[in-house]
Ligand SMILES: Nc1ncnc2c1ncn2[C@@H]1O[C@H](COP(=O)(O)OP(=O)(O)OP(=O)(O)O)[C@@H](O)[C@H]1O
C-alpha cells in the first residue's frame with residue numbers, strides 16, 4: 416500500500432501530578448491518499464489525543480507521524496482538525 420500518512424509505533428503519555436498516564440501504546444496505521452478512515456472507540460480511549468498528534472498540536476512520546484515519509488511534529492496546512500469543543504490555539 417502506498418502510504419500517505421503513516422503512524423509508526425506511536426506512544427503517548429501524559430504527566431498527571433508526577434504520575435505518567437499511558438494513553439496510547441504502539442499505535443500503527445497506514446493511510447493511502449484519498450482513503451477515508453474512521454477511528455472509533457469508547458470515551459477516553461484516546462481518539463482526540465491521536466488526532467492532536469497527527470495534527471502536530473501535541474508531541475508524541477515515542478514513535479513518529481510520517482506524512483509522505485517526512486516526519487511531522489508541528490501543525491501544517493495539509494492537516495486540519497475540527498475540534499469537539501470550541502478551541503483557540505496559542506497564538
Ligand atoms: N492534556 C492531557 N493531560 C492529561 N490527560 C489527558 C490529556 N488529554 C487527554 N488526557 C487523557 O487521555 C485519555 C484519552 O483522552 P481523549 O480525549 O483522547 O479520549 P477520546 O477517545 O477523544 O474521548 P471522547 O470520545 O470522550 O472524545 C483520557 O483518559 C484523558 O483523560
Ligand SMILES: [Mg+2]
Nearest residue numbers: 462463464499
Ligand atoms: Mg475526543
